Amino acid sequence: MDYQHQGYRATKPRARASLPTGGPLLFDDTSSGPPLMNNQNYYSSGYDMAAAPAGGQEPGVSNIFGDPMANAAMMYGSSLANQGKDIVNKEISRFMSVNKLKYFFAVDSKYVVKKLMILMFPYTHQDWEVRYHRDTPLTPRHDVNAPDLYIPTMAFITYILLAGMALGIQKRFSPEVLGLCASTALVWIIIEVLAMLLSLYLLTVHTDLSTFDLIAYSGYKYVGIIFTLLCGLLFGSDGYFVALAWSSCALMFFIVRSLKMKILSSISADSVGAGASAKPRLRMYVTVASAAFQPIVIYWLTSHLVR
Template identity: 30%
Template sequence: MSSPQPISPQPIIPPTQNQQESQADQFFNNIAANPLASAGLSVAQNYLNQGDQLLKSQLGGIFSFDAWRYYFNVNTSFVLKKILMIIMPYPFLGSWERKYVIGEDQSKLYNVPQEDIYAPDLYIPLMGFISYVLAIGFYYGSKGTFTPETLSMTTTLCLILISLEVMILKFLEYMLFNYSSDFRIYLSYVSYVFVPVLMCTFVGSLQIPYLTYIALLFFGTSYAFFLYKTLFGSLASIQTEENKKRIYSICVGVFQIILIFFMMK
């Protein structure tokens, strides 16, 4: 009696390329035939397209030379009046709404800073930022503790603080009013803080007892009032939510006093 022959394992034949393509086509055809899956893909595609358009528009706005040039279109008269408005805003009565004309497409075309004292600019903030960094370097140099890292650390800290404040304010503006301003507007508004900080730093260098705190109280409250009026005027295009706009502007202004005290330290 002969012994049974061993059964050899059958080789596994991988599917051919045509079979793989057929299976893939069948899979996508099943998805296309499913209304729920098709709706989900359509919604996802719409969100991706919107996100791509938003990203392109934001990046295009960031690197747009014309958009940045608007905020540096200033003259000597504007700079002097604006600085006076920051440190002594109380005589400037009435609404601080920006001036504009209606374009052919019915959009608002705001006047450049040198034509409107209430327009935001970035020339004063930039000069204030540079002056503040140099003042910090001079302060540590007078004490014999200056190092090159002092300037880099001061610059980095200021940029982080300003960037965080701009992002927080834009987020709050969108959440509260469903409205989004150009980030350069907030960059201008919050960067005006270097003007009162420099004034307080100068007064503090006189080393007169309690004079620094008096300067902080005066210039801090002045800048808080300035920012309140400025923000409230910039939100004038929002016809409703008057109380919410007022509270929002007051809270942002009061926070600046804390920020000035921190930057002086």
């Protein structure tokens, strides 16, 4: 007798001793081929097993990455991002050279210690000449006389933090006052650098001093500012004025000796022409004026923090 159960195809009769007549099958008979799928199957008719990738991913995911239009859109977006990055780097390079900026931060611990000692005790330092290698100045880590921006940057940040602590001790701290201290210190640097650039331009001084060099020499004053402020907080007004005098004299000596090697070294190249004899004197005046300006700024930025 032929058996037919629901949607299964008719198969060759087999002996089923334990199967009750008319009862459901415990196991499907697949010996003669795969079963036909109908609307009562285990899988829906809309799902294509061949389209399912290995690992259980949805078939639409692989279709997106395999779509030529999607790949073209991704490549176009990547090219736009690269072009935008190049434009930004070009615009930054117009106003700031990244390679030059890296040069001023090429320091190590040994250089920082030596430079701080020269800033606080410059009278014992003998050789002030900046060394060159193939017409290129050596990096600060290889030449202690080379200007850097690491010490001025760290000293500026330390000054802001120390000013906040001093204001907190005196119960005068507020974000507005601290912001005013930071902006005032930054404005003084900008004014000093612009005045120095204008003076060199009016005197037609041909020197290798760059804007970064002037920012570095202007920023070294914050080492003396930190020393003066600490002495004022620890020892009162007497300690403040003693530290102010020491740091001012040390910084003035350091600025004169450092800028003298930069500004006065090109006198021989500009010695031809009318009024050439007056140029060395004017250059010395600019150097001394820049050094004399440092104690004024130190006092201005620290006097209101020590009481």
